Amino acid sequence: MSDEYSERFRAAGIAAETIAKWQRLLARLASFPSVLVAYSGGVDSTFLAYAATLALHEKCLVxxxxxxxxxxxxxxxxxxxAAQLGLNYRAIPFHMLEREDFAQNPPDRCYTCKRTILSLLQQVGREQHIQVFLEGQNADDAGDYRPGRKAVLETGTLSPLAEVGLTKDEIRQLARALELPVWNLPSSPCLAxxxxxxxxxxxxxxxxxxxxEDYLQQLGLTQVRVRHHGDTARLEVQPADMAEIVRRRAEVFAYFRSLGFTYVTLDLRGYSQGSLNERITQA
Structure with a gap:
């Protein structure tokens, strides 16, 4: 199996170092008797779920x-x-806003969310006699403020993509060669x-x-964020898309007013992943 995919990766021009990381990933996954993968539908968790399914087949629960x-x-x-890739998949509903320690939105909000989710998954997994739990952090994730990493460590959840050193760009390259539909999906963390x-x-x-954000995407903008500052909506888009926002400013302003905002601003720096974390990381 490893050689089959390695040939495909070489034909796609993927670096030998990246292919070696893929091989280590498959070997690591195949060493487990069974796993439960925490899945969101993003690039990393979808790639991990697919790789784990290749390695373990029905012994991988997503x-x-x-x-x-x-x-x-x-x-x-x-x-x-999940349906397209044939994953052994389930969805479990949970109302995160009912947790007061999350809804108050402290700086460790992501820790509360991650700990809650991983604890729930472990409860479900153990009912299925699964002892190994995986999540999709990659080697780049150490560069941002991510309190959720603490929950990963506390729950004993493993991060095999990070373990083998796969970066976001490498994951996208491999996912594209594997023809995974998420390979170029923009980053999209939760709305909170x-x-x-x-x-x-x-x-x-x-x-x-x-x-x-749905409205801005309907205008043809791909990477967007709407930051909610009370009565002000701060729009982050790619610098190349700013002219389109300005050109349609009356329409954009009217739509955001209909959502309850009094003011609508365009962040001149452009889209910036984790921009609301800057005060935390600079403290």
Missing amino acids: IRVATDIESQQQANFAERW TRVPYGERITAGKLHAIEAG
Whole structure:
């Protein structure tokens, strides 16, 4: 199996070092008797779930905790990819906003979410006699403020992509060669990441954020964020897309006013992943 895919990767021009990481990943996954993969439908978790399924077949259980803080678009993608790739997949609903320690939106909000999800998955997995739990952090994730890593360590969950040193770019390269539909999917963490720390997360805020981002994508913009600053929507788009926002400013302003915002601003720096983490990392 490893040689078959390695030949495909070489034909795609993927570096030998990256192929070696893939081989180590498959060997690592095949060493487990069975696994449960935490799945979101994003690039990393989909790639990991696919690799684990190649290595372990029906002994790989893939579960998505379907929360009230993810977008409907992301949920639809996750369901579609799981069916298309033939994953042994289940979804478990959970209302994250009912957790007060999450809804208050402290700086360790992601720790609370990750710990909750991983603990739930471990409970489900052990009912299926599974003892090995995997999640999709990659080798690049150490560069951002990610309190969720603490939950990964506390629960004994493994991060095999990071273990073998696979970066986000390498994962995308491999996913493209494997013809995984997520290979070029833009990064899209949960909607709660658009609300500044310390400001309460509510269903209404998340609805406005989701509707705003859906609208911007319908305009043809691919990488977008709507940051919710009370009565102000701060729009982050790629620098090349700013002219389109300005050209259609009246229409854009009217739409965001309809979502309940008084002011609509365009961040001149452009899209920046984790921009609301900057005050934390600079502290």
